[in-house]
Amino acid sequence: MMRLGFTRERTSAADPVGQSRSLTPEQIEAEFQKLKTRIHRELIESLDLSKLAAMEEARLRAHVRNLAEALLRAQPNLAAGIDEDRLLEELMAESFGLGPLEPYMQDPDVTDILVNGPREVYVERLGRLQLTNTVFADEEHLMQIIQRVVARVGRRIDEQAPMVDARLPDGSRINAIIPPLALNGPVLSIRRFGIQPLGLQDLVRFGSICPAMIQVLAAAVEGRVNLMISGGAGSGKTTLLNNLSRFVPEDERIVTIEDSAELKLQRRHVVRLETRQANAEGAGEVRPRDLVRNALRMRPDRIILGEVRGAEALDMLQAMNTGHEGSMTTIHANDTLDALSRLEVMVSMAGEEIPVPVVRRYIASALTVVVHLARLKGGVRRVMRISEILGMENGDYQLQELFGFRQQGVDSEGRAKGFFYATGSTPRFLSRLEERGVSLDPKLFTERTLEPGDPNGWNWEEKA
Template sequence: MIRFKSAAKTEDSPLSEIDFQRLKSDIHEQLVESLDLSLVARIDDERMRGNVHNLAQEVIRDYRPKVAKDLHERLLHELQDEVFGLGPLEPLMSDPTISDILVNNAHEVFLERHGRLEKSDIVFADDAHLVRIIQRVVARVGRRIDEVSPMVDARLPDGSRINAVVPPLALNGPKLSIRRFGVEHLQLEKLLENGSISQPMVSFLEAAVQGRVSFMISGGTGAGKTTLLNALSKSIPDDERIVTIEDSAELLLQHAHVVGMETRPSNSEGNGAVTPRDLVRNSLRMRPDRILVGEVRGAEALDMLQAMNTGHEGSLTTIHANDAVDALHRLEMMVAMAGFELPISVIRRYVASGIRVIVHVARLKGGVRKVTRIAEIVGTADGEYQLHDIFRFEHQGLDENGNAKGRFVTTGYRPRCVDRFLESGVEIDTNIFQAEA
């Protein structure tokens, strides 16, 4: 007879959510002990699920007096999630309205929907239950997490990105963060419909991509940098070869010829790491027409700029920054991390010659996302960047729901890169640059 580690409950005694999770966790442990693990690698997933379902019924049947009938089906269903999925979090992964799942500890889970955080009623049995789920997920992608290696970044099969921290680094329980990425390609039309961008902005950015103008998308966490980059990739001509470089693969490029590469952390002995800089250098030997760095974070900035300045125009990247000028200053620091003692004036000229346009996106009050600035870098003067705004978003306070509101403005500046569009055979209606009355 199997004995539960948690307190026994009768059919007449309802289980709290935590008690239910403990009951499920206990049954799951018994399932793992009962499974013939030697057969797992030799049978397909569907047959394995059937075996787990049948075994779970047998285990639950032994405890029928302690399991209410209405919980029987729920146990059978959620035990599948325990074995094959994310346990209590699995139902959230099928909810398209959820963009972030944030587990602060076993009994505190927050969700982000439509840009707003809310506390959920999801709980785990205990910290051991949460750690077990984390370890199983990261093991599937060849990563590990334990007291020796207490932090991990990994990617789920659907493209969602996870970060986990466990004790001794994590206080008051293990931490798990999941950034959701939809499997559907988000089109520019949808961004227009959402009010995240204006039609003149779209027309200009599409022409910039087709005309092979290198630009950088800046913004804070969750502002929509990757979303915008994915949407703009549709404008890249089909006869061009794209090489992507990412720490954790997030890009869902709308293009036929994409070669993706992902960095690799060091192993338990501290060896075998492959950095973004390694991949940028290697990409130059892969005959790329364009190089897309998912997010520039370090010394690879210098190699990326060298590529932009030596025949790989039209390359794109994203960067974390609070505004466009801050993004350029961060890029300067990253170039300095490459180990070359270059004067700041030289670095700035190099940046300005490689990157022609900077696009800044922001997540505003209430969770609304907007392209707040598109500016052209025309060079440097007296050691400073010369930026000219083409479009910007003017804030106008909050609406009745507490969401930021405002309007998109065209400054009237005609960017110099328009001449490059025309030379490349890219047509654009220059009337979109006329300032509004």
């Protein structure tokens, strides 16, 4: 942290009571906040905004810091115990960063920051969502921060365009939505990706999945079985997709397609594509569908679509059915069947007027494995079900469950508890894996309750 280039006399004539004023930590904090607000206002008043726009960032920062120091020095009666370095840092955060949210942006444990209007800030730490006591001065203050973030990444937000999705330079994803669409003031949601993403080790440690299930999914990925991960918002779909993609053999060419690039594949041969929203004039939009089609002309071995949301479903299934086996995607859904019926709706959005039974057959032949995730009580995420799609029977999907999670109440901390099990069904895709030289011990599927060490002898950490 930068030290201040000056010291001050706290008990000088300016503050004759000086040491006799010993404040409680709460009082010091209140003083601190009051002082910060005051200096920040003075700072804004004394900045010549017309000149600032032309200044480059480094000079601008230095200029604002000097000014803030001078204003701090000019404050009469600074209470003892005020941390001047912290004050300056926070003033800089107010002026350049995300203001009161900046400390959370620096905290590696924080994965989500959710701002519901100026007086309500939630953060998620290690899977638990908590209300914080952070507040913005008022709606105006929150709007300023949102405007700044959005402007930095070359977007804008106003009454004409009251919603924005964007990615910050550190990789975090943000969404802002403001009045009149948001009824309780501006809402800002930040999903942080600058931090180290969760690995399989973490998922096992959190009890989100078992080694036996990982081994089966790893073999499915390696052996080019088409796979879809379903689950609710924030249930860990992208995290699991990211981790499973490591099992794609190193010599394959992968093209990833996302709305905002979140996937971090530890692979050499990856081409990353990102969609684009229309500009203010409504031009220049590039939809996921356009990118999937384009990707097919890039000689990919596999396509990884971050999330299927619309018409691109048809193109993705086509890719899976025609030589790009082992492609993967995620879908927002409440359970496995819901995922499949949503996919049907998305296919119909492609506007090709395909009859429903045909769509279903198409889905059933393209997709083989569906992994369903859920976010349960207390913030824990679990793989709820791993299912194999066997085909169609009398117009319905024929599904076989391979693994599942059975919930048994909650623990003393309010977290859902329970156990994973293997159903005893052996997947039909085993023979396909064998053809591709990937072997999987059929004993993995023996009906049983899965223990944390199950299976013995398979070192998934080495593979992951």
